[in-house]
Amino acid sequence: MRLIPFDQIRDTVARLCIEANCILGEDVVRALAKGREIEESPTGREILNQLLENQQIAREEMMPICQDTGWAVVWLELGSQVKIDGGELYDAIQAGVAKGYTEGYLRKSIVADPLRRKNTGDNTPAIIYTEIVPGDRLKITVQPKGGGSENMSEIKMLSAADGVAGIRKFVVDRVWRSQANPCPPVIVGVGLGGTFEKCALLAKRALLREIGSVHPDPFYAQLEQELLEEINKLGIGPQGLGGRVTALAVFIEAFPCHIATLPCAVNINCHAARHKSAVI
Amino acid sequence: MSQIKNIITPLTDEVVKNLHAGDAVTITGSIYTARDLAHQRLVAVLQNNETLPFDLRGAVIYYVGPSPAKPGRPIGSCGPTTSYRMDAYTPALLAAGLKGMIGKGNRSPAVIDALKKYCGVYFAAVGGAAALLAQRVRSARVIAYEELGPEALQELVVENLPVIVVNDCYGADLYQEGVRRYKKEG
Structure with missing residues (x-):
């Protein structure tokens, strides 16, 4: 021992x-900077500018x-x-x-x-x-x-017959209904499978992934990419004021499933996607 | 973005009428922080015909629960919280003289109607730009409901606080217009 x-x-x-709370992860900073390059809306670009300046101030002053x-x-x-x-x-x-x-x-x-x-x-x-x-x-x-993005999260017990199309509809619709509320650009954590409560936990854990990382299973890597593209066609944009950059990433965590069920949970994170680890 | 308009609180009808959805605005002067529980209490005060803790006429309310101030600083990080939770209370406050609100996220049709009826304006500040917004706050003072902690009612003196007009007194809604402009079908 x-x-x-x-x-x-x-x-x-x-x-x-x-x-x-004070130092935003380098992966999120890179994703916001990349978003600023591709955003077509001038208001959206100005918002991403403010977010990048904000994280700099927070880091230097050790403020949240x-x-x-x-x-x-x-x-x-x-x-x-x-x-x-x-x-x-x-x-x-x-x-x-x-x-x-x-x-x-x-x-x-x-x-x-x-x-x-x-x-x-x-x-x-x-x-x-x-x-x-x-x-x-x-x-x-x-x-x-944060509470604002947690409020836009949801779990649905889909039917096995709903399949990929059902997942796609639920995830994209959840982001659409959230509009400006969860502080876009968001990170979308998706849990698939398990029991009711396990599925929600998978969605939360998915949010810990590094932005830019690729899902190890090519099937889910492709689904993540397709969902991200579909979400970024919604037009919600930074802070919901219109634009291309609605989500920075979609992360899926899948788990074995009962023959009768297809649970799908969506846990939304605001752009301030915060997590830090240490090993003792 | 268009040229930035600078406005000073308290707001008059004349100032509000000059603001249009999409305008970039900076606010200078006193504004009041209130969120969920403070709104519940303010509306109860109005219903009981009691005296409000501040003069609502021409006032701007900021939906924020700041983080604690470090020593020597007026305030901690202070970005906007989501506004829809205050929708139920907002028409009554506008009827009593409130002119402006700062928050983030969509408002209900009832709030948008009340902005037209009472000549009010709803601004969005950038959610999560909380350390940047804190730099525009010169002083902060709790004026009521101290026991609510981060939800206490404070008077903030701000200088050039950057916001965007979302809902103006003419019924326009930047959230709907902005998203419609960039939505791709199929």
Whole structure:
């Protein structure tokens, strides 16, 4: 067994919360710059300009890229040979989120109850997903997820007979109905297969992929490309004010499926597609 | 984009009538932050004939819940939040003198009608350009509902805050027109 100190996990999570919110990934910056080159709408180009300038200011001043610093979604790959020294793993994650959101001047956006809506004050609880993997390492990924784009997400239990055409219609229509609301240009995460809740999780995890990466399965690589082209014909454009660059990427995660079902989930991310990882 | 129009708050009918969907505008002066819960409270105040925490006549409301200010700064990052959640409350506020709103995303037909009826204007700021927008804020002061945290009602003094006119007082809608222009069929 390898011992990892509680404090090291807490401090790593705190750092990842701050860095993810203030430093936009190079892949997103490249995609926004490429979007500015191909955008036909002058208003759209000006918006992409502002977004590129904004991420520069955020990086230099260590200020949040967006005031909605999101739910702290935390993905763990926990080596089976790891033991936590000085406390429990999930307590360390929650303490790290509270520390990061407080010390990093990040917005606290979580209310303790969906109907009574009192703010928890430190952005906890984090949403934690854990996978047990072989080895003696702990990989932590923090994915701050904004509310505006989350509101435009949806899951549908399609019929197996709906097939690729049904998927295409649902995904493109979901983006069309979202218009300006999720802060386009967006990244579209698509979950396919699994159970009802597994499918939604696949869509969220798909958003962690690097923009520009190609799906390892050529079938899905092609479907991703076709969906992206179709979405970028919608005319929604940057901030929904009209243009070519509506989405920067479509990412699909597929999973085995029951013979009676074809679940499809769409999780939309705004252009501030934030995530940072560390391995301890 | 066309030439940028500079406007100063509070807004008059004359200023609003000179604004058209698609105009690039910069705003200077006092504006008021309010989002979901603050709107609920403001409309309750109006219904009970109580006194509002600020003068609504000619006012501009910014739909924003800023991130906390670092020491020595007036405000943290402060981009717009999605506007449709405020649609249910907006006609009542326009009827009571509100002139402008800054947010992002489409408004309901009822809001667009109320903008025509009461001579109001809806602006979009660039969602997610929150660090850039923060640089245009000179000062910030909580004037009500402090207990709501990021949803507290604040008075911001802004200088050249960049926005785009989406819905003008003539019924035009830049979201619909812009998307129609770039949509490809098939």
